[in-house]
Amino acid sequence: MTDSVTAPLKKTPLHSSHVALGARMVPFGGWDMPVEYSGITAEHNAVRTAAGLFDVSHMGEVEIAGKGALEAVQHITSNDASKLQIGQIQYSGLTSPEGTFVDDLLVYRFGPSHFLLVINAGNIDKDWAWISTKAKEAVPDVATVNSSNRYALIAIQGPKAEEILQTQTAIGLAAIKYYWFAHGEIAAVRGTVSRTGYTGEDGFEIMIPPAMAPTVWDALLQAGKPHGLIPAGLGARDTLRLEASMRLHGSDIDDTTTVVEADLNWIVGWHKPAFLGRDVLHAQKANGTxxxxxxxxxxxxxxxxxxxxxxxxxxxxxxxxxxxxxxxxxxxxxxxxxxxxxxxxxxxxxxxxxxxxxxxxxxxxxxxxxxxxx
Amino acid sequence: MSYPADLKYTKEHEWIRIDGDTGAIGITDFAQQQLGDVVYVELPEVGATITAGQVFGTIESVKAVSELFAPVTGEVVAANGDLKDRPDHVNSKPHDSWMVKVKMSTPGDGASLMDAAAYEALIAK
CATH class of the missing domain: 2.40.30.110 (Aminomethyltransferase beta-barrel domains)
Structure with a gap:
């Protein structure tokens, strides 16, 4: 909390909700974010036993679209995006030529030639500069858009997440498999629901227009209350992801550590003929690190x-x-x-x-x- | 939570309850709120000497590590073993969860520390 602040902290569309809920706010990746509401332990255990509601609107989004979009995504990410069907998501690395992590990310396939990448909040500017340059290296006229300000992101996580979210949407949640998504209305707000998360628990992440975020947040908080759902902050998010051994960019992985060193060989498309970092990763897989x-x-x-x-x-x-x-x-x-x-x-x-x-x-x-x- | 009048306070947010030449030391309600859920308290052994203004132990919450500063100088005569199993008591009853008891080298050592009113004024800033 002694970080020197060079720019004013950014606020998510749910900032005033957090303050009203009595959250302790801290600077994180350039954002003023809730670290805890009722306490990290209570929030962590609510997610493991019932449900927790997280504002993760600080995460960034970059879209790649148009002819050659798949080729561009294949060039800049480590995993094999050609395996993605429309409606499917994969965890991947945004890799440097040295096989290290510029960032880690989720790749959503919205259409045959339309991908959305969800990136870490603190890396948005750096990633955007990297992605827009490197994607065009592979495919000069592919379209890249930094749409970070167009989406708010709310995560509902825990064994009760499906039951609670289902009260607010006509989307058949049971039919959404792990790492798949569907479009539809949530609390009468048009958005996208994916079965993903950063807690090691079952749950969903909901992408909606920022102006409508408070509507969805309040609806889920109310609907979830009888099921034991409570708002959860970045503190619990960190302890939950660590229990699930999910890597945190900036701590466990960064631009000095490779995908193979991070023991994430499963996010490498080993049969891809080319992508940034391929040669280093193949050599490390063969010769060790x-x-x-x-x-x-x-x-x-x-x-x-x-x-x-x-x-x-x-x-x-x-x-x-x-x-x-x-x-x-x-x-x-x-x-x-x-x-x-x-x-x-x-x-x-x-x-x-x-x-x-x-x-x-x-x-x-x-x-x-x-x-x-x- | 109110700040008991029978305690003295430091600007590092420790309290001491002085009884004759011994003092029991803990951290304040304000400190535990700042720390969040306490999971571990590392204390000196009985017989160790602690020095006013110097670090005598550490306290860890889920998220952070903080140092404990001694309000007075003296010899540790007891360390609260209950906090090993129930570190959460520091959160739930901070002013009753003493960490160490010390026999003060100089009786009256704690006299210059803040009283409850002065401490409440400090944290209200």
Whole structure:
């Protein structure tokens, strides 16, 4: 909270709703955002057991359309977008020629030649400059549009999300599969509903015009109340995504770490003939890397956090990229880059926490997997 | 929540309840609100010496790590082990959740700290 502020903070269309709900507001990626309302623990556990409502309107959107749109998306992203059917979404990397992450993103296929990319709030300007340049490198007359101001984004997450959202829409939610979307009306507002999220829980993300965001937000808050839904802030969003071992750009992945190092080989289209970073990623897949992202769990009472050094047999071997005490699992967990020789679950490591070496062990990710629906 | 009149307060948002030559130390309601859900409190061992104005421990919430500053100088005579299992008590009853008790090196050491009215004026700014 001591960040030096160079520009006035941006506000989402739901800003006054957050203030009215008594949220604690903090600067995040250039935005004035709610970090918590009733408390991170309560909000986190509501999402795991009932539902939480998140304003994620700070996220950016870039659209790529016209002849050659698929080719342009294929050039700038790591995953194979040709596998996407209309109405389908994939997680992908916006990769540099070095195979590192300019950003990570969701790719929505709106039409045969119309894609929408959802990017991180703090990266909008950088990504927009990158995407508009690199897409045209591959396809000179493809259209690229920064439509970040045209969409508000609300996430409803948790085992009760479908039941609550269904009271506000005629879209058949049960028919929307994981990482698919449908267009329709939500609380009488025209929008797009996708079965996606950043919590490791079942749920939906709703894209609507900014002016209508308060209508949808209020309707879901009211409809959800009897089901235990509460508003949830960025604090819970971070602990939830970490339990689900979802990477955070700027912490676990960035423009110095490659897709292979981040252990995200599944978002690489290995059969694609060309894309930015392809050669580096193929070489790393074949020859290995010097570090890989692993999950760890503290075995003594302490919390390894971002930036803490990791030791093995007394030698420094890596650094923690994310770490917290998780409200639901009630364990201190985190991620760290370690030499691949140390990636096996059960490997004992030590984390330097303000001068004290605390014991931890490498564990498989994800830390949390939601129960299968009965 | 009100700030009890029998406590003294620091500008770093610790309180001390002085009883003779010993003092029990915790953090204020304002501090716990700023921290959010407390998950871990790291305290010095019994027998350790803490020094006024210096760090004597750390407190971690889900989101952040903060340092605990000693209001007085003295020897730790007790550390509150209950907070190991119930760190959330720092949130729910901050002014009853003492962290350490110290035997003050100089009795009367805490006299210059803020009283409740002065502390409430500080946090109202």
């Amino acid at each position: 010097t570090r890989t992202l692993v999950g760890f769990e503290m075995t003594e009472r302490a919390i390894g956090r971002r930036g803490h050094a990791v030791f093995h047999n007394g030698q420094p071997v890596g650094v923690v990229t994310s770490g917290t005490q998780t409200p639901f699992l009630k364990k201190a967990i985190g991620m760290a880059y370690l030499p691949p020789a140390l990636k096996a679950p059960g490997t004992e490591i030590e984390i330097d926490i303000r001068g004290r070496r605390a014991k931890a062990v490498v564990v498989p990710m994800p830390f949390y997997k939601r129960p299968k629906k009965s």
